[in-house]
Amino acid sequence: MSTRPSVGILALQGDVREHVSALAAAGADPVPVRRASELDGVDGLLIPGGESTTISRLARIFDLTDPIRKRIAAGMPAYGSCAGMIMLANTVLDGRPDHEGFGGMDVVVRRNAFGRQVDSFSADVPVVGLEGEPVHAVFIRAPWVESAGADVRVLARISGGPADGRIVAARQGALLATSFHPELTGDRRIHALFVEMVREQQ
Ligand code: GLN
Numbered sequence: 001m002s003t004r005p006s007v008g009i010l011a012l013q014g015d016v017r018e019h020v021s022a023l024a025a026a027g028a029d030p031v032p033v034r035r036a037s038e039l040d041g042v043d044g045l046l047i048p049g050g051e052s053t054t055i056s057r058l059a060r061i062f063d064l065t066d067p068i069r070k071r072i073a074a075g076m077p078a079y080g081s082c083a084g085m086i087m088l089a090n091t092v093l094d095g096r097p098d099h100e101g102f103g104g105m106d107v108v109v110r111r112n113a114f115g116r117q118v119d120s121f122s123a124d125v126p127v128v129g130l131e132g133e134p135v136h137a138v139f140i141r142a143p144w145v146e147s148a149g150a151d152v153r154v155l156a157r158i159s160g161g162p163a164d165g166r167i168v169a170a171r172q173g174a175l176l177a178t179s180f181h182p183e184l185t186g187d188r189r190i191h192a193l194f195v196e197m198v199r200e201q202q
Helices: 016-025 036-040 052-061 065-073 083-088 189-201
Strands: 006-010 029-033 044-047 078-081 089-093 105-110 120-125 135-140 144-148 153-157 167-172 175-178
Touching: 006 016, 006 189, 016 029, 016 189, 029 036, 036 065, 044 065, 044 083, 044 189, 052 065, 052 083, 078 083, 078 189, 083 089, 083 105, 083 175, 105 167, 105 175, 175 189
Parallel strands: 006 029, 006 044, 044 078, 078 175, 089 105
Antiparallel strands: 105 144, 120 135, 144 167, 153 167, 167 175
8 A cells, every 4th residue: 555645636727736735745646637648547536626617628628538437437536626526526507518527426516506796705614524623615616516316425514604504525435526625725634535535445
């Protein structure tokens, strides 16, 4: 068992650099992934926030869509943040018609769910399994999980306000998704949780 698993970051668009340093701080060997040969060598894959329609288009152009789908189906751990959550969802509401995700998680995700008025905001959310303080979660035109299948464990919900009770973090087996952007704060607990999931699978 390697102590520093190799974790890919889908590097087509979005917050790639921030995730590289967060993963390194959380004990992984981060590897930007832009082609299928780079995907082959990683033990897990992080799909960053950005714009899901753009990420899905670029993944198709770079011939990564099918290889990523296959790896996920074969059990590769994956973590999707924000647009990455949309990419991992089996069903997307309010997506563009040409959106092609990777799928794998039995969740219905609503894109841009928080609406215009609360487009971007932050909130403290307790996350199941993380010790200590709630996570200071940054939401940027974020999706939420509208409903989740029986095998999905809800890890965090918004409490209070118009989105009270909405699911913003979930896990299904080796797949993890958050509506928020943990790379934008100094808190590395979400990245550490994912690195631990990757280690478990090795
Ligand atoms: N609204 C974006 C989308 O639909 C996600 C925003 C983000 O990743 N910060 O893909």
